[in-house]
Amino acid sequence: MNLNKILILLLVTYFFMPVSVLAEPEITIIKHAKVLENNDPQKNFFIYILDLACKASEDKYGPCKLEASDVPMLQERQLKSLNSGLLDITWTASSHKRERQARAIKFPLMAGMLGYRVAVYNKTFKKQFSKTASTNDLKKLILVQGLDWPDTIILKKHHFNVHETNWYEHLYTDTAKGLYDYILRGVFEVKSELNNYQSPNLEMDKNHLIVYPLHIYYFVAKDNTALAERIEYGLNQLNKNNNYISLLVNFPPHKNSLPLLDLTKRKIHIIDDTKRISKENVSAMLEQVRQASH
Known part of the structure; x- marks a missing residue:
């Protein structure tokens, strides 16, 4: 088969390929709460870990991207916003009341x-x-x-x-x-x-x-099983070989402050x-x- 025939065959294959094969994989957008307190780098730790968990789960669930809410919210409003669809995920200290309001992903983000x-x-x-x-x-x-x-x-x-x-x-x-x-x-x-x-x-x-x-956990809407499973999988990937403690203590604001205490x-x-x-x-x-x- 000469080169021209090969090129024609490749073009025909391309044009008749199913759209689903040609399309870029769909990116999952995960909307999280905007940090309420300004100039507090410690609060960014939860966004940092969420981003790492998102990337660590791409092998199984595909690409994802984080987006912050337009305005900051108090914790109780964040939890209510999960079930109304304004937020996909937030983080807060756990209690029986909060676990009745939303679904906790029971991975302790501060390692207890x-x-x-x-x-x-x-x-x-x-x-x-x-x-x-x-x-x-x-x-x-x-x-x-x-x-x-x-x-x-x-x-x-x-x-x-x-x-x-x-x-x-x-x-x-x-x-x-x-x-x-x-x-x-x-x-x-x-x-x-x-x-x-x-x-x-x-x-x-x-x-x-x-x-x-x-304990502080990520929370999602009660019925958002897919996101809960994805984030839990990503967190467990981060914790392979007990590496999560290292991520926690070496996050720059933590690493800089702990020796002073x-x-x-x-x-x-x-x-x-x-x-x-x-x-x-x-x-x-x-x-x-x-x-x-x-």
């Missing part, structure tokens, strides 16, 4: 460390956070938390003197004004937040680590009815984090 908390206090109360302070001593002080946060419920149940606010920024500004004594923030977020809400009246406690059971030198306070958390497994997790960060 969302409940590892450090106090930021009004400097008037520095003495109350001395190394000898007990859990009961901390319960006597006025703690401010977000309204309807899952950890607010945990702390109230354990008789902490918790006041609630609707406004995230008021955690810092009102504590600086002396309206509250302290707040509890996650070990991966406290340094970046303090940089954003600088005040001469605020100081980060260096002596204590409060630990309670709290001296977590292994702190007095550990366990707040847990389930008895699943012990000082031994907290110490083991901190050692795992230390090793992954090198």
Whole structure:
């Protein structure tokens, strides 16, 4: 067969090829919540991991692309927007109430460390956070938390003197004004937040680590089985050979802040009815984090 006949055969094959074969694979658009707090790089971790999970699942589910919502939303509105179709996915701390509202993809995005908390206090109360302070001593002080946060419920149940606010920024500004004594923030977020809400009246406690059971998951609409399975598959791909901890601790804002907290030198306070958390497994997790960060 000469060259001209080969070219004619190829052209005929091309023009009569089914459209489905010629078309580019369809890209799945995944719409997520826009980050509510500006200038907080820690919050971008969940978008970073979502993007990695999206790419890690392309071998099985095809290409996908992330898009942020047009406007930021509070957590409760995000969950409602999943079932109305305004969002495809969001992330939030889990609770029984939230898991009734939407479908949780039960891969712990903070590897169980969302409940590892450090106090930021009004400097008037520095003495109350001395190394000898007990859990009961901390319960006597006025703690401010977000309204309807899952950890607010945990702390109230354990008789902490918790006041609630609707406004995230008021955690810092009102504590600086002396309206509250302290707040509890996650070990991966406290340094970046303090940089954003600088005040001469605020100081980060260096002596204590409060630990309670709290997980943050991705959530999708109740009936969005396909997306839930895709993201769960992608996350498990990321965690092959237990590599997820390395992704967590080496995310730049985390990597830059963790050494400044001296977590292994702190007095550990366990707040847990389930008895699943012990000082031994907290110490083991901190050692795992230390090793992954090198």
